[in-house]
Amino acid sequence: MIFTVATFAILVTISLGLARALMGPTVYDRILAVNMVGTKTVLLIAVFAVLSGRTNMIDIALTYALINLVGVVAVLKFVEQGNFYTDGEDD
Amino acid sequence: MLDTFIDITLLAFLTITAIAIIKVRDLFVVIMLFSIFSLHSAGLFVVMDAADVAFTEAAVGAGISTVLMLATLALTKDHDEKRPAHKARLPLLVVLITGAALVYGTYDIPSFGDPDAPAQAHVKPYYIEQSMRETGVPNTVTAVLASYRGYDTLGEVTVIFTAGIGVMLLIGGRLTRKRDKEDDR
Known part of the structure; x- marks a missing residue:
């Protein structure tokens, strides 16, 4: 029961994050929205894995969290420096 | 549900x-x-x-x-996509017709998880019965992808690795020179 409620809550949160990604208005709103949708996808997979008894899916949720972090760091590096080849220390 | x-x-x-x-x-x-x-x-x-x-x-x-x-x-340089000058009516028509044909085509394929589908009939029983014993991987799809099709995956990785080296030689070299110039200033 509680996992079903959690699934609904996560889906509502994803829709809110999607709305923020669509409306903006600043770049950081959208980056945060993407990060949130990613985090909620991790949670959705974890909750769904417990609900359906396929607990090996939790490993996938963990890897999603890692990929999400790397992606957001790359996006922030791009926004901050405009490229990927300077290290950002020398300006 | x-x-x-x-x-x-x-x-x-x-x-x-x-x-x-x-x-x-x-x-x-x-x-x-x-x-x-x-x-x-x-x-x-x-x-x-x-x-x-x-x-x-x-x-x-x-x-x-x-x-x-x-x-x-x-x-x-330009981070905004240019608004197209013409209306894309003909491409839209082509896409709609192709999409309708594809949806029409799905009526003939077996439904999701149908045990009588041709894909389930030939080699699948072998994989379901033997893959755990032969490869030790609990998920059958993973067993096929990573073990039975291992050579195929190795070939794919080689192709992508070669493509990556090619792209780095073409683009990466230019970036390094630009960076050297910036260091000289």
């Missing part, structure tokens, strides 16, 4: 994101929306119990392609 609900909700999110990708002209926002699109499809694949596909979608779709597209955007 809950599967169906999650499916419908995620598919609705996918549709909204896809329409927004077409409408938005700021390319950075488009890349962000592509990332969200990949995350939604990865969630869908997990609900369908396709762990490997979901994993690839998250790593390649949400991770690598976002970074690659951002790197491309960093190399270009």
